[in-house]
Amino acid sequence: MIAPIEYxxxxxxxxxxxxxxxxxxxxxxxxxxxxxxxxxxxxWILLSSPDLxxxxxxxxxxxxxxxxxxxxxxxxxxxxxxRQQEKQS
Amino acid sequence: xxxxxxxxxxxxxxKTPHIxxxxxxxxxxxxxxxxxxxxxxxxxVLVGILLATxxxxxxxxxxxxPVGNEVPARYIEQGVQETGATNVVAGxxxxxxxxxxxxxxxxxxxxxxxxxxxxxxxxPDAFDTLLREMEEPRHDIILQKTALLLVPMIMLFGIYxxxxxxxxxxxxxxxxxxxxASLILYASTYGTRKARRFFTxxxxxNVVTLxxxxxxxxxGYVFFTGANALDSxxxxxxxxxxxxxxxxxxxxxxxxxxxxxxxxxxxxxxxKGSDAVDVE
Amino acid sequence: MWNNILTNYYExxxxxLFGIGLVTLLLHRNLVKKxxxxxxxxxxxxLFLAAKGYIRGRSVPIISGGVQDTSAYINPIPTGLILTxxxxxxxxxxxALALIVSLYKQYDTLNLDEMLQIANREEE
Numbered sequence: 201m202i203a204p205i206e207y208x209x210x211x212x213x214x215x216x217x218x219x220x221x222x223x224x225x226x227x228x229x230x231x232x233x234x235x236x237x238x239x240x241x242x243x244w245i246l247l248s249s250p251d252l253x254x255x256x257x258x259x260x261x262x263x264x265x266x267x268x269x270x271x272x273x274x275x276x277x278x279x280x281x282x283r284q285q286e287k288q289s
Numbered sequence: 290x291x292x293x294x295x296x297x298x299x300x301x302x303x304k305t306p307h308i309x310x311x312x313x314x315x316x317x318x319x320x321x322x323x324x325x326x327x328x329x330x331x332x333x334v335l336v337g338i339l340l341a342t343x344x345x346x347x348x349x350x351x352x353x354x355p356v357g358n359e360v361p362a363r364y365i366e367q368g369v370q371e372t373g374a375t376n377v378v379a380g381x382x383x384x385x386x387x388x389x390x391x392x393x394x395x396x397x398x399x400x401x402x403x404x405x406x407x408x409x410x411x412x413p414d415a416f417d418t419l420l421r422e423m424e425e426p427r428h429d430i431i432l433q434k435t436a437l438l439l440v441p442m443i444m445l446f447g448i449y450x451x452x453x454x455x456x457x458x459x460x461x462x463x464x465x466x467x468x469x470a471s472l473i474l475y476a477s478t479y480g481t482r483k484a485r486r487f488f489t490x491x492x493x494x495n496v497v498t499l500x501x502x503x504x505x506x507x508x509g510y511v512f513f514t515g516a517n518a519l520d521s522x523x524x525x526x527x528x529x530x531x532x533x534x535x536x537x538x539x540x541x542x543x544x545x546x547x548x549x550x551x552x553x554x555x556x557x558x559x560x561k562g563s564d565a566v567d568v569e
Numbered sequence: 570m571w572n573n574i575l576t577n578y579y580e581x582x583x584x585x586l587f588g589i590g591l592v593t594l595l596l597h598r599n600l601v602k603k604x605x606x607x608x609x610x611x612x613x614x615x616l617f618l619a620a621k622g623y624i625r626g627r628s629v630p631i632i633s634g635g636v637q638d639t640s641a642y643i644n645p646i647p648t649g650l651i652l653t654x655x656x657x658x659x660x661x662x663x664x665a666l667a668l669i670v671s672l673y674k675q676y677d678t679l680n681l682d683e684m685l686q687i688a689n690r691e692e693e
Contacts, residue, residue, distance in 0.1 A: 210582040217589040217609050226601055233605050240612050247579075247623045249630075249648045250458035251378050252615075252655070254450065258466035259659050263552050264608065266473060267659075270559040271601065271666045275673055282677060321682075328595040336588035343580045344573045350625035352640070357624065361646050362639040369632050377630040377645045382652060393653050400660035407667040457631060462656050528632075548656070555663050559670070 206246055209239050230268045237261040373525035373534035374455035382460075383537045387508045394504065394547060398497060401551045408558045429478075436478040443471035451545035455534040461541040465548025472553040481561050488553065496550045500543040507536055579620035586613035598681045600669045604662060611658040615651045622647030 216236045223229040241256035347354045364381055372380035382390050444467075451464030476484040514521040526533030574581050586609060593606025622644035630645040669679070676684045 207578070210578065213582060214585055214589070217586050217593075220605055220609065221589055221593045221597075226599065229602065229605060233608065236609070236612070240616070243616065244619065247619045248628060248643055249378075249619060249622075249651075251376070251460065251463070251648055252619065252651055254458055254463040255460075255466070255652055255655050258463050258470065259655055260612075262470045263466055263555070264659055264662055266470075266556060267559060267663055267666055268601070268605070270556065271670060274559060274670060275679065278673060278677075325596060329592065332588050332592045332595065335591070336584055339584045339587070340574065340581065343577050343584055344571050346573065346577055346580060348573060349577045349579055349620060350623055352624050352627075354621075354624075356621050356647075357639075357644055361644045364645055365630065365632075365639050365642050366637050369637065375632045377632065377642070378648045378652070381645055382649045386649065389653060393656055396657055397660050400664045403664050404667040407671050458629075460652075462652060559663075559666065 206243075209243055209246075212239055213243075226272060230265065230272065233268070234261055234265040237264070369528045372537065373528050374537050375528050376455055376457060376460075379455045379460050379537055379541070380534070383455075383540050384535075387540070388512075390544070391504055391508060394501065394544060397548065397551055398501065401497075401554055404555060404558055432478050436474055440471050440475050443474065444468055447471060447545075447549070451541055452531065452538070454541040455537040456529065456531070461544025462548055464541070465545035466552055468545065468549035469552030469556075472549065473556045476553070476557060477560070481557055484557075488550070490554075493550050493554050496546055500547040503543050504540060507540065511536065577620070579623075580617055583613045583617035583620065586610070586616065600672070600679050600681060601666075603681075604665050604669070607665075608658065608662060611654070615654055618647040618651055618654075 213236065216232050216239070220229045220232050220236070223232065237256060237260040241253045241261065244250070244253040244256055364377055364385065368377050368380045369375060372384040374380035374384070447464045447467030447470075449464075450459035450467055451461060454460035454464065472484070472488070511521050511523070513519075523535045525535050528534065532538070590606045590608075590610030590613060593609065594603050597603055597606065624643045627641060627643045630642045630648070632642075672684065673679060676687050678684055678687075
């Protein structure tokens with residue numbers, strides 16, 4: 201009964217994982233990873249474990265992605281600073 | 290970012306008096322190619338072996354699988370009488386296997402300590418001041434009013450998830466992460482300077498110490514009395530009520546506080562400079 | 570023999586995801602990408618465990634209506650194990666990202682090869 205949506209979501213997981221591996225842009229791969237986590241949390245509901253769904257939605261999708269984004273931003277800032285230093289010297 | 294970037298000029302000149310020879314370069318390239326081929330081959334072989342194993346596993350979703358042995362049967366049949374929690378998973382991880390969860394909370398603490406040491410173990414340098422100047426948000430009325438509306442609701446939902454952990458889906462980890470997310474939203478709209486009024490590094494230390502000490506002492510008491518066949522005198526209450534299931538509710542609250550503050554500290558340490566959580 | 574691969578589609582997809590995560594971890598020279606690969610492999614292992622605990626037609630392991638029969642609920646043990654694992658994986662991610670930020674401060678690159686080159690030159 202719910203098999204078709206399971207097949208669609210599982211196929212999406214594989215495609216998203218390949219896209220993360222192949223993406224040239226780091227920001228794009230982090231965004232795809234966030235969507236990957238959302239789909240995994242829907243799969244926990246289909247596997248009837250709502251505890252996991254809530255935890256994955258809060259931790260995997262929320263906190264992990266925020267950490268990745270923040271680190272990326274910090275590295276961009278440091279890169280910018282370095283370029284300015286290079287220009288001055 | 291993934292495109293090969295030139296190594297910064299001053300570093301190059303100061304540390305490398307000579308240019309790398311051609312042979313070295315070619316050797317490195319050959320090594321890289323060999324490494325890639327071997328890595329892909331190893332992965333393919335591993336996946337093939339694992340898929341062959343999957344082909345011999347018992348069929349998915351059948352009731353007679355060997356994983357469904359007497360242990361989960363015991364948790365389901367005796368769980369409500371022994372732990373008082375209607376959520377079998379909560380009763381399992383915070384009562385039967387509470388020691389496991391204690392270790393998990395300690396891993397979280399160890400990770401937080403490592404991040405603290407790595408990102409704030411040095412005096413603030415030029416990067417840190419620049420980061421702090423850049424990251425302090427401008428006074429955006431729409432953003433701030435929306436956040437003012439959203440933060441209490443998210444926090445309320447997190448508190449609900451923590452408090453209802455023994456009755457339905459939820460618990461300390463998920464609820465703590467939701468509360469941490471609301472704190473992060475507040476800090477990223479209003480700036481850490483405002484958040485620092487109620488949350489500093491010393492607050493974090495106190496919260497973590499109190500939660501871990503409470504967890505250790507409470508579960509140590511229960512394990513001690515249980516091992517010596519004594520009565521622990523902790524009432525289990527009526528299963529299904531909010532104030533029931535003995536120690537699971539306070540332990541959930543302790544774990545939730547710990548997780549929420551750890552997630553917030555992670556965010557602050559990564560986004561702001563090194564001394565952003567310190568007292569002014 | 571290979572019929573069970575299609576019956577156990579959750580496990581099959583979990584193994585494939587694990588392989589993709591491992592390839593990302595091994596092949597990419599970018600450190601942040603490596604950590605994302607590690608997270609994919611983590612999710613794959615959790616998917617495998619959860620699929621082992623699922624039983625068709627049974628409900629969530631939350632006792633309702635006083636029914637305490639084993640045949641009414643799925644296996645709760647994998648759920649508990651995965652709950653532990655998710656929090657551990659976020660701790661490991663945070664630790665690894667902190668290491669990456671420190672390395673970037675030192676070497677000014679995210680690429681592992683460039684980092685090794687600079688480190689080699691420093692030793693000479």
